């Protein structure tokens with residue numbers, strides 16, 4: 001079993017209570033991340049059929065023992081054929097008339113197979129109801145995120161001190177990932193970004209064979225995963241002596257980030273927070289060089305809701321966990337990004353990442 005079991009009964013209970021409001025007799029949860037969130041199951045084949053009274057879990061032979069351990073309160077059914085079909089037949093047998101499905105992650109073929117297996121059932125979309133619930137983290141999720149982030153901060157501190165000219169970006173990425181594992185992570189949250197010199201102008205410059213050179217800005221964006229939860233940390237440093245231009249860009253990005261973090265609180269719209277950082281960077285003359293959103297939610301997925309961007313809709317809820325990551329990217333010159341993870345509350349936020357981000361661009 002890859003992980004210890006997590007008590008997810010409250011989450012399942014909350015969904016059950018909402019079914020009448022959603023005007024469905026049951027829901028089929030097929031998105032594996034949502035299945036994990038609601039049931040604790042960490043395998044790659046699992047599906048839950050949830051009704052106001054009970055919940056059934058469908059998986060295959062490979063996960064018989066794991067499911068028995070991880071999803072204990074649910075009735076587990078081991079299927080030889082399609083799990084969706086099994087759930088549809090169950091819905092038919094129990095004469096459900098309206099059943100919710102996660103249409104945003106079903107293929108057209110899968111939707112058709114549901115309709116074919118249970119033509120009397122009306123299959124309706126639950127939109128992203130579970131993703132929305134996942135935005136607000138409970139106490140155990142915050143603890144797990146803290147662990148993932150703590151590991152990542154430590155890995156960064158241990159590797160950044162060892163940056164040297166001649167190391168390739170890939171070698172740096174390897175050291176970071178090795179350090180994550182050594183510190184207890186189960187893996188990385190996403191492809192490690194090490195972007196140096198002119199490549200630091202690439203917001204998603206995945207580590208390459210380029211060698212670090214004296215004078216390079218080096219942007220490192222990476223994270224460890226712990227019990228399924230993702231950390232996300234970005235820092236930019238300079239290898240050797242920095243120029244005044246490099247220090248200026250760093251200082252603008254850092255100030256933009258601090259301004260957004262100072263104001264970050266529940267009740268504010270994601271686009272308002274984005275605008276605080278964006279207006280500052282624009283005022284300094286680099287608005288066009290900050291081409292992405294300010295941040296995103298983070299949890300079981302590295303990118304999830306809520307979004308902090310100029311196109312985001314809705315206000316932030318207390319309990320959501322978001323990144324704050326402004327950047328300036330200047331083509332053929334380089335770039336700077338600084339990213340923290342923040343836990344939003346009614347009276348501000350707590351910055352969970354602790355890796356240093358001194359006022360002056362660090363020179364390694």
Ligand SMILES: [Mn+2]
Pocket residue numbers: 232323325339
């Ligand atoms: Mn990020």
